Amino acid sequence: MLHATGLVKRYGGVTALDGADLELRGGEIHALVGENGAGKSTLVKILSGALGPDGGEIALNGTPTRFTGPRDAAARGIAMVAQELSLFPDLSVAENLFVTALPRRFGLLSPAEMERRAAPVLAGLGLDDVPVHAPVAGLNLADRQLLEVCRALLATPRVLMLDEPTSALPPAAVDRLETVLRQVAARGIAVLYISHMLQEVRRMADRVSVLRDGRPALRGERAGGLSLDDLVRAMLGDGAPAPAPAGATADPVAGDPERTAHDGAVPDAAALTLSHVTVPGAVTDMSLSVAAGEIVGVAGLEGAGHRAVLDVVCGLRRPASGRVTLPGGGTPRSVRDAVRQGVAFVPGDRKRFGLMLDQTVWENATAVRWLGAARGSWWQHRRSLRARAQANLRRMRFHGDIDGRTGELSGGNQQKVVFAKWLDTDPSVIVLDDPTRGVDVGARGEMHDIVRDLAATGRVVLLASTDLAELTELCHRVVVFQRGEATGELRGAELTEQRLSTAVNGS
């Protein structure tokens, strides 16, 4: 249906695509994978008319084609769900869904018509509870992501492309999306989606293509015939170490009850305590003690209260009652105050907790430390900061230019910068919220090693993740939340993805 051959794209001196091929067929789900910066987003941006190629051919149903822009591609049946969400926060859910084709009756908007058309698609994605006339700004990241998919589906496309649609989704929403994509493909539509979740790719996709450094490393292979190892090797190249991929249980800590149960924690050395903490509407009478050296996970469905634990430790929210005590004995009174007391916060939602996209990579990677820069030795300070940023980023397999603009990085590479920025603060408490969202399998393994090292040197680590595999791989124990209360804890041999999923879903 849509066939690209030999695509070339350069951004100034950077060659993002260097002869990329892709063939999408109606009725199939095709996954596109590759390391951060391999050129995946660039390829789908070209196929959806958002970027013009510097070379190569695109054919739509056998006819050579050149899209003049996204509207042209959309008019010819290409729908795209981009990595960076494009919803208008102040418009309502319904208005966002029809923003390019608002249904009108006698020249007026017809909210009833919008609602009638959107309802079945919203229901299919499990969004039936979302208030359609409320502004999108109030929705969580997962719902916003699904809303983008809903909008694309309402355009009744022939080709549907999604750039990392599952990276912010909890498992239940991934399942719903999978069902919807299967139905879409069954109608003869060609589906392409980009993901770093290799287990999910093998489960969901009919075919897989791999890009490496802008070139094809696998071209539309049948997913059923590929092992995880095959995929990792294709992504990273021969001879590359094969780190534990997302969703795999190859991690040495996972499945080793001895190590999981006893590693890290120094008995009786509670470094972080929450004592009878209540945040109205989020969490009630919550007590938790985390020892120096422990990696403790918090898990739950959206709104279960686990994220409020992160918020009070980072100073994003103040408890109405109860007390949070940091390793130094203080209480976080604001974000700035928490940072000053050694709390680092790595969010997965990099758009909200932003990077300075116009600044260089190394400036972002040292942004927190900059705040404390000594004025006298400015140049020397600058040189040493740049060197630190380089070392931290190299460890995460960052291959880009640290003097380049951060806004020009691929999404996953931006996430590495967020991680490096907080690493650089030499924190005593590290709060991670979906820290490897959008990060490739190689860098994900490195980031996990860094987190383990931080714990092994006496830091306290608190982790929330929509990726249950990440929680089971990294944590010594995971506290499960339901309706604002801690309802259980899994550790050691009990800490498996299956049990966690059961506990989180409340059965």
Ligand SMILES: Nc1ncnc2c1ncn2[C@@H]1O[C@H](COP(=O)(O)OP(=O)(O)OP(=O)(O)O)[C@@H](O)[C@H]1O
């Ligand atoms: N606007 C831009 N200006 C300059 N370079 C860019 C721009 N957009 C992307 N690049 C570069 O092109 C290369 C490919 O980026 P792209 O976003 O396509 O990667 P990706 O495979 O989608 O990565 P990720 O998995 O992190 O999303 C990277 O080296 C990136 O830094």
